[in-house]
Amino acid sequence: MSTTVIAPLLVALCTAILTLLTRPNLRLLQGVSLLGAVAYLGAVAALFDRVVGGETLVYQVGDWAAPFGITLVGDALAAFMLGLAAIVSVGVLAHAVLYVDDFGQRLSFHPLYHFMMVGVSGSFLTGDIFNLFVWFEVMLMSSYVLVLFYGGKQHTRAALNYVVLNLLGSAVMLVAIGGIYATTGTLNMADLARRLADPAAYDVNVLPVLGLAAVLFSVFALKAGLVPFQFWVPAAYRAAPAPVTAMLAGVVKKVGVYAVVRLYFTIFAAASLPRALSLPGLAGDSALDFFGPVLFLMAAASVLFGGVGAVGRDDLDSVLAYSSISQVGFIVLPLAVAATVPSVRILGVTACLVYAFNHGLAKSLLFLVAGTVRESVGSTDFADLGGVAGRSPVLSAAFFVGALSLVGVPPLSGFFGKFLVFDVAARAFATGAAGAAATLAVALLGAVLTIAYYTRAWNAAFWGEPSERVEEFLGDDGSVVPDGGQSTAEAALSLGGMVVVLVAFAVAVVAFGIGFDVLYGAAEAAARAAVDTGGYVDAVAPAEVVE
Amino acid sequence: MSDDAPANEDVAAAESPRPSDVDRSTTVVARTVVRVVVPIILVTAISLLLQGHNLPGGGFIGGVLTATAFVLVYVIFGLDYLQATILDRRDEVDEGMVSVYRRLFALGLALAAGSGLAPLLFDLPFLTQAVLFVEHLPLYGELEVASALAFDLGVYFTVVGALLTIIAEVGAE
Numbered sequence: 001m002s003t004t005v006i007a008p009l010l011v012a013l014c015t016a017i018l019t020l021l022t023r024p025n026l027r028l029l030q031g032v033s034l035l036g037a038v039a040y041l042g043a044v045a046a047l048f049d050r051v052v053g054g055e056t057l058v059y060q061v062g063d064w065a066a067p068f069g070i071t072l073v074g075d076a077l078a079a080f081m082l083g084l085a086a087i088v089s090v091g092v093l094a095h096a097v098l099y100v101d102d103f104g105q106r107l108s109f110h111p112l113y114h115f116m117m118v119g120v121s122g123s124f125l126t127g128d129i130f131n132l133f134v135w136f137e138v139m140l141m142s143s144y145v146l147v148l149f150y151g152g153k154q155h156t157r158a159a160l161n162y163v164v165l166n167l168l169g170s171a172v173m174l175v176a177i178g179g180i181y182a183t184t185g186t187l188n189m190a191d192l193a194r195r196l197a198d199p200a201a202y203d204v205n206v207l208p209v210l211g212l213a214a215v216l217f218s219v220f221a222l223k224a225g226l227v228p229f230q231f232w233v234p235a236a237y238r239a240a241p242a243p244v245t246a247m248l249a250g251v252v253k254k255v256g257v258y259a260v261v262r263l264y265f266t267i268f269a270a271a272s273l274p275r276a277l278s279l280p281g282l283a284g285d286s287a288l289d290f291f292g293p294v295l296f297l298m299a300a301a302s303v304l305f306g307g308v309g310a311v312g313r314d315d316l317d318s319v320l321a322y323s324s325i326s327q328v329g330f331i332v333l334p335l336a337v338a339a340t341v342p343s344v345r346i347l348g349v350t351a352c353l354v355y356a357f358n359h360g361l362a363k364s365l366l367f368l369v370a371g372t373v374r375e376s377v378g379s380t381d382f383a384d385l386g387g388v389a390g391r392s393p394v395l396s397a398a399f400f401v402g403a404l405s406l407v408g409v410p411p412l413s414g415f416f417g418k419f420l421v422f423d424v425a426a427r428a429f430a431t432g433a434a435g436a437a438a439t440l441a442v443a444l445l446g447a448v449l450t451i452a453y454y455t456r457a458w459n460a461a462f463w464g465e466p467s468e469r470v471e472e473f474l475g476d477d478g479s480v481v482p483d484g485g486q487s488t489a490e491a492a493l494s495l496g497g498m499v500v501v502l503v504a505f506a507v508a509v510v511a512f513g514i515g516f517d518v519l520y521g522a523a524e525a526a527a528r529a530a531v532d533t534g535g536y537v538d539a540v541a542p543a544e545v546v547e
Numbered sequence: 548m549s550d551d552a553p554a555n556e557d558v559a560a561a562e563s564p565r566p567s568d569v570d571r572s573t574t575v576v577a578r579t580v581v582r583v584v585v586p587i588i589l590v591t592a593i594s595l596l597l598q599g600h601n602l603p604g605g606g607f608i609g610g611v612l613t614a615t616a617f618v619l620v621y622v623i624f625g626l627d628y629l630q631a632t633i634l635d636r637r638d639e640v641d642e643g644m645v646s647v648y649r650r651l652f653a654l655g656l657a658l659a660a661g662s663g664l665a666p667l668l669f670d671l672p673f674l675t676q677a678v679l680f681v682e683h684l685p686l687y688g689e690l691e692v693a694s695a696l697a698f699d700l701g702v703y704f705t706v707v708g709a710l711l712t713i714i715a716e717v718g719a720e
Contacts, residue, residue: 003673006673020653021653023649023653059672061673061674063675
């Protein structure tokens, strides 16, 4: 049993506790926090190195054997998602150290941030659906406070919506998990897959499990912000501080996507449907064939709703929030194809993961740019902005790179994400699969909408003549004109630091595009692990329960 | 507590001479009951904590029970009473006990996580527990030393620290 599997979780946990203990000294606190994030990246890299070849590492916490104890499973899929979380987390934290005010950082920002990472890591690593619920809660509890961080009237209302919705979601999730336990007699994912594959031997009724899986699915869709569960997204993203929004959009949303891939492609795929339940036009009888059309409808609606919504917004934050809904649609769209057309299953999951990775990186970058603009100019309304590029070219270039990546321009990593989505849809179309033409049309329309709203945002905020407000707050040489307590030199220094972080993010977006082979290899290994139900069950090897 | 309970004040005034330094809005009955009950609650909480690893109980429930004892003291004797008697200072109402609770919370988490990490030194998985029976002790007989107690103690401090931080902060507002 290798400690490598649990290392990311432990590093995040220890960092969170250390940041609680070092409260009195802010510089030490920030140092510990950043060091912890870098150590987390190191721990994830070590795990990634072990499992990228296709090996599945299993860790039994407390030495209790599989179906009874707490099982952690580190495979290529978990490592891929952890890698995304670790890379985004280091950058966002570096930005947050400069962005969040000293009082907030001293009060609770760092412990909450790292506890959120504990929850994220746990969700990716767990091999047990009840523990998945627990880690979701760990992640959400921290995110509640982080969304509420500013505590103004509007912020509180938005955050309250977010809290109530997610609590409802958690309650539904718990009920569904309880139902699955009652029908199958196990909570361990590998054990669940084994029982669903051979329901007669274990006396399991598959139909209620399918219904409960559908209920669980609605919870994951809520976390991922898919239509029709997208309504919390814009308000919560506007209310939270920029680095928190970057984490919510870049990493926390992906936990919902990961849960869909892991539970439906690895676990519930083992179940087969009675023929009477198959939908007309679809030949298969796997549980995935049931979820494919559902995934497609939600993804298509998200792509279009988010895209049209983003085109009509009048401030940078809202455009990015609606864009986030649309992009999650793009992430799930290839999953829908992968679920219905077995021949492109691995490619579909790969496309989903590559797109998720690119979106995590690029959208975090864009939210951080929006936060930096708010910090220096004091507003993100298009009415107040304009011509930022003339005054602060590096900041604008970072936005430009992020936007181009999401639009899908080569050689940025976003190009390959979009390309793979189209590739999957086209291959499905070639096999004559039902709905493949609709998928292509939705993807095409979504891509056009993406170009439209990013062009509009770029023209309104960054291009053209500087607006009055931009002229007032940004000097000719890009320096910040004092706006209250901070002295010019100090403000300029912290703004300069933020711009350095943003440039690092932009360089990463370009680097993952140029060195795409590495990213593709990792995503493909992850996709292979995701669809390899047998390998997963064999690796965990849950003991047979004698009743 | 002082402004919003005039009815209690009248009762207290009618029944007993009021002690000068204790909050005037509570009755002598309530104060006496709390004096008797709080030690009982604390002993029960500690016994629940100590037996938690193999009988009903544990760090969480022990911590909640301990917090209720503190809440009773807060309700009956007022927010400043604990600070004045335990820390022996009457200033800094907000940061006095609250900073103690916060430290307790952090230390509890560190203890719980540390007890989980300790088995890694012996090449065992995270959170592995061990138990040792010490026998033939004079007077006491057999003593069970369980490593799970360290984890429970961490949970106990975390729960006490977190609940009392919330109560003291919200109570002060």
